[in-house]
Amino acid sequence: MDIKLLEEPFLQFSSGQHVCPRAGIYNYTVSDINNVRPDKIVVGFVGSSDSIGTLISWIKQCRSHIDAKKSNQPNLFTNFPGFNSKIAFKSEIAYDESYVRKINHSTFEQVKKSSDDINDLITKSVEIYLTEIKFLSKNKNPDVILCVLDEQFTKMIYGTSTVEVENSLLDEDETLEVEFNFRRLLKARAMEYNIPIQIVRDRIVKPSSEMQDQATIAWNFFTALYYKASGTPWALKKTTNNNTCFAGISFYKSRDKSTTQTSVTQIFNEHGNGVILRGTPVKESKKDKQPHLSEQQAFDLIYNSLTEYYEAVKIFPQRLVIHKSSNYSEEEIEGFQRVAREMKINSIDLVTIMPTNFRLYREKDYPPFRGTMISLDKQRHFLYTRGFVEYYGTYPGRYIPSPIEVRLFSYDESPEQICREILMLTKMNWNNTQFDRKFPITIDCSRNVGEILKYVESDQKPQIKYSFYM
Template sequence: MKKSSEDIDDLIIKGVDLFLTEIKFLAKNKKPDVILCVLDEKFTNMVYGTKTVEIDEEEDEESSLSIEINFRRLLKAKSMEYNIPIQIVRDRIVKPSKEMQDEATIAWNFFTALYYKASGTPWALKKASTNNTCFAGISFYKSRDKSTTQTSVTQIFNEQGNGVILRGTPVKESKKDKQPHLTEKQAFDLLYSSLKEYYEAVKIYPQRLVIHKSSNYSEEEVQGFQRVADKMNINSLDLVTIMPTNLRLYREGGYPPFRGTMLSLDKQRHFLYTRGYVDFYETYPGKYIPSPIEIRLFSYDESPEQICNEILSLTKMNWNNTQFDRKFPITIDCSRNVGEILKYLDKDQKPQIKYSFYM
């Protein structure tokens, strides 16, 4: 008998409750660094169906398992109150099928994620200057009822990958460009609160701040962010929009453009190939034709070349998937992934500030 969506939703909720009972016990009595939640394939198939899940190259396996009430997101959100990161594992990884990654890649990704969630630092950005630079990502997500109200989320990384997560306030969609925007007060409050939390975590304020956003900046947003920079004596502020584009470049001989190729239309508008031909491999290590990302600079103190080079470096910082050439930097990837889990938190539930609780 075919199960209805209501039956599946009920199964997810009961399954989450069972895991939460064990997570609560372990957190109270054992206090581990990370808790593994292993999913039996029979349960997984009941929840997500028996069809083989197609994994997009830009998405990790966990985030591709999506349903109206999403098991992964609900469990991540509900388990936060026990203050221990969890790692969801499907038991099929012990015997990978042909459509899955090879055993070595699975092991590398799995243990890298565990190491980071246990407060380790797998790798870090090379420090380019003596300035203390931080990178923040801001994006928007819809509530679970898919209403038009959207809420902002920000996270801040330094060169070591340390950072904080913060949930913003509801925002409205602009009638001009049909994109969600913060008011000047929301922009100020969100960034100010994030930097205060960041200081509590690493005990230092940044000298330079780079904000990556998935939509254009409004005048109010620019003014709000600039007020924070002035108030906190931040010497350098770069406001950057990063978005997909339909533009394509072609290299003589039919090969994809080199990873790191940058095309500038003017001082504000640039295109960057974060995926492409890699000299070390003497090929393009991907399944699909690579496309660049569009980078718009609304306000900047550093050169466009440096800003693009930093974006390229930040594509290597996703410890949930150790692919070295992600399309988007961790700032954008993280803020999107965080938003998908924050929507499952209760309004009065305080979110965890560490990214390890969301990956």
């Protein structure tokens, strides 16, 4: 067994590099500052009058500096510089009254009274918001639409519930349990209007003690908003001259869990640009009880994804890294390698990333450092993506951290480089500016996308940008 510590990866910003997204934006501005970018983000608002008014007041306050939470670890909590045209993001929010679509309290009350159960309430609530989203998309075309939720109403509709429904394919006495989730249903239904939405709970204006501090909330909110408006807050620091792209493959079941699982792939380059593509239904293997693609399905999924990727960024990668949360079958390996041969991709790495019960312990009470890599052999490794972070001066977690297991089924790059890239990709989540995520964006994204796609109708074409799913 070999143990080594990988250095904390740097991110690329406009005029410099830094390990921390917040410090990098603060000191060096966003990475796309010299490109066509969202220096003015036009937003639309949908929600009750009170909630929208509260959020607008908060957005105005966020134009100015917000002090960081007092802490013995100052790097863990960073003050927010303000979202304005002078510093950091160098962007500003724009709107007028015609971009504000207010939903009357009486409308919400009527929906609550007329709903038979929580699932009916969720469906009708989504329709209320969709009506206003449709209006904004057809008449105003903002960059992002903010769907503001009143906290009291949120507690009624948020979360996931199930309802039993009859299925004509089953016996008369048999039913199916169908999942209902407001957030997933709204994001899926809103895709047809071609504008990313941001669901905002109005409680962020006055966060409780269980929530993040005000500066952190502002960092996360405006970073996500900037990305959804087609901005690039930060990029990966290039470590090789190769044009590399990273693909994440996952599977999801239908809302009633009765159908075969469907594959989905996401492809990113170092700037976070890329595409999302829904594949075809697959069958579960009798050997390992996991879903697997046939050779042709594996070929088609990546071939079609790379074709869409080329249409988006106008270049094919020289190297392809595929991350999967389950093991590879021989058919999948052959299908993916055939794509690489046909598309003249120089190298391909097939990597499985999964949770594990393996633990490593340091002396005293400190957990292992983030970046600790344990190699059992050339194909099997463990990587601590969460742990003691030197930049933060602490382990910013509540529970004992565990590593992820990294299995290499086929690889051209070194195991150390592959693990270093996984560590880098944990920092590419634009929903959270604390950089020590457990899983890389390839795996995180694939899970998020699958949860939304199960609500997209089979005859509806999903959006290819990740901004519609986050």
